[in-house]
Amino acid sequence: xxxxxxxxxxxxxxxxxxxxxTIVTLFKTTTIKRGEFLLKSGKYCNKxxxxxxxxxxxxxxxxxxEVTQWISTNGYFATDLSSFIFEKPSRWTxxxxxxxxxxxxxxxxxxxxxxxxxxxxxxxxxxxVRCFTILEDRVFSHLSMTAEERYNLFFENNKELFxxxxxxxxxSMLGMTPxxxxxxxxxxxx
Amino acid sequence: xxxxxxxxxxxxxxxxxxxxxTIVTLFKTTTIKRGEFLLKSGKYCNKxxxxxxxxxxxxxxxxxxEVTQWISTNGYFATDLSSFIFEKPSRWTxxxxxxxxxxxxxxxxxxxxxxxxxxxxxxxxxxxVRCFTILEDRVFSHLSMTAEERYNLFFENNKELFxxxxxxxxxSMLGMTPxxxxxxxxxxxx
DNA sequence: TTTTGCTCTTGACAAAAATCAAGAAATCAT
DNA sequence: ATGATTTCTTGATTTTTGTCAAGAGCAAAA
Numbered sequence: 001x002x003x004x005x006x007x008x009x010x011x012x013x014x015x016x017x018x019x020x021x022t023i024v025t026l027f028k029t030t031t032i033k034r035g036e037f038l039l040k041s042g043k044y045c046n047k048x049x050x051x052x053x054x055x056x057x058x059x060x061x062x063x064x065x066e067v068t069q070w071i072s073t074n075g076y077f078a079t080d081l082s083s084f085i086f087e088k089p090s091r092w093t094x095x096x097x098x099x100x101x102x103x104x105x106x107x108x109x110x111x112x113x114x115x116x117x118x119x120x121x122x123x124x125x126x127x128x129v130r131c132f133t134i135l136e137d138r139v140f141s142h143l144s145m146t147a148e149e150r151y152n153l154f155f156e157n158n159k160e161l162f163x164x165x166x167x168x169x170x171x172s173m174l175g176m177t178p179x180x181x182x183x184x185x186x187x188x189x190x
Numbered sequence: 191x192x193x194x195x196x197x198x199x200x201x202x203x204x205x206x207x208x209x210x211x212t213i214v215t216l217f218k219t220t221t222i223k224r225g226e227f228l229l230k231s232g233k234y235c236n237k238x239x240x241x242x243x244x245x246x247x248x249x250x251x252x253x254x255x256e257v258t259q260w261i262s263t264n265g266y267f268a269t270d271l272s273s274f275i276f277e278k279p280s281r282w283t284x285x286x287x288x289x290x291x292x293x294x295x296x297x298x299x300x301x302x303x304x305x306x307x308x309x310x311x312x313x314x315x316x317x318x319v320r321c322f323t324i325l326e327d328r329v330f331s332h333l334s335m336t337a338e339e340r341y342n343l344f345f346e347n348n349k350e351l352f353x354x355x356x357x358x359x360x361x362s363m364l365g366m367t368p369x370x371x372x373x374x375x376x377x378x379x380x
Numbered sequence: 381t382t383t384t385g386c387t388c389t390t391g392a393c394a395a396a397a398a399t400c401a402a403g404a405a406a407t408c409a410t
Numbered sequence: 411a412t413g414a415t416t417t418c419t420t421g422a423t424t425t426t427t428g429t430c431a432a433g434a435g436c437a438a439a440a
Contacts, residue, residue, distance in 0.1 A: 129275045
């Protein structure tokens with residue numbers, strides 16, 4: 001199974017191998033260089049991408065401060081779902097933190113998948129509910145956990161990321177300042 | 191247009207009137223009394239409900255504390271989406287805060303909608319992305335706003351709720367203690 | 381009515397997290 | 411390699427929020 005086939009499977013669930021191959025043919029590989037933008041806030045998000053290698057950061061700018069909503073690494077997707085589906089301006093900017101290889105599908109091709117894969121609607125639904133659940137977990141973590149607990153939880157599940165991206169982006173994504181992040185980190189390293 | 195038709199429209203977007211009428215026939219009205227449970231954590235969520243009148247609270251219990259994730263009022267839906275779609279045990283408990291009238295559809299009937307309404311898949315997708323976006327906003331509010339700012343934003347959009355439910359539930363839903371909530375509230379009332 | 385329980389507020393205090401400022405360490409561009 | 415940036419850490423301090431405890435206000439139940 002190719003990488004992309006695996007990524008898709010992990011988001012969309014069990015997919016018949018023939019369907020999987022059909023879907024994959026609609027994706028194109030593209031590259032974006034460190035610092036370049038996959039999407040800019042206010043623009044229309046017209047493709048859905050999976051990260052093959054590299055790192056993307058999704059953020060919004062508010063009062064001159066950048067708030068990092070998500071960091072996409074190898075195997076994750078990166079898209080403003082709301083903009084992509086509703087075809088409205090994006091609220092997020094997506095920027096490459098390092099040179100990044102992507103598998104991307106255009107909105108146009110995305111719409112066609114249903115013609116080739118009869119079960120597509122069901123798969124897409126599972127995908128969306130999975131995305132929903134991830135956010136539900138995140139909201140819950142803010143209602144019920146301290147900064148330190150959020151740090152620990154995230155660290156356990158994303159150890160690799162801590163050597164790969166500037167830590168203040170992770171701090172922002174977890175809802176704390178870089179200083180607080182650094183102090184918690186020190187405590188855990190002892 | 192009936193109430194339920196309006197509710198569905200507000201979540202699913204533009205729906206042809208005939209389709210709307212077809213969908214509505216699959217819902218049944220039920221009543222649940224104050225204190226009773228629509229769903230218990232660990233059980234399977236086998237129906238999707240809209241609140242016609244009354245109030246529901248969705249929460250999880252963690253370390254003897256109840257964390258309120260959402261309060262559903264008139265026109266809102268109330269369901270553990272993840273449990274409903276994936277048919278797995280629910281993480282949430284949903285309880286009526288007062289006697290509550292519901293429009294409910296069973297999972298079984300829900301699955302049939304597609305047979306009667308060809309565009310159903312598209313509508314369902316829009317519904318899910320809308321739910322996703324609501325949570326995306328909530329996560330963002332925790333990354334970029336203080337407790338006071340979250341209070342004000344929520345108050346502006348949900349003034350009525352403040353006379354209808356015990357305020358400590360709203361406090362929990364906004365991620366703060368009842369005491370903090372009370373102090374912020376006092377400040378805003380002056 | 382009285383009692384009971386729940387909700388909300390308030391104060392005093394403690395803890396958590398943000399801010400400000402400085403400097404060290406690492407990385408990047410030339 | 412050098413200098414320029416950016417990232418990360420640390421300390422001092424302030425602000426925000428949580429905790430604990432007590433009491434007031436209300437509403438439901440006896």
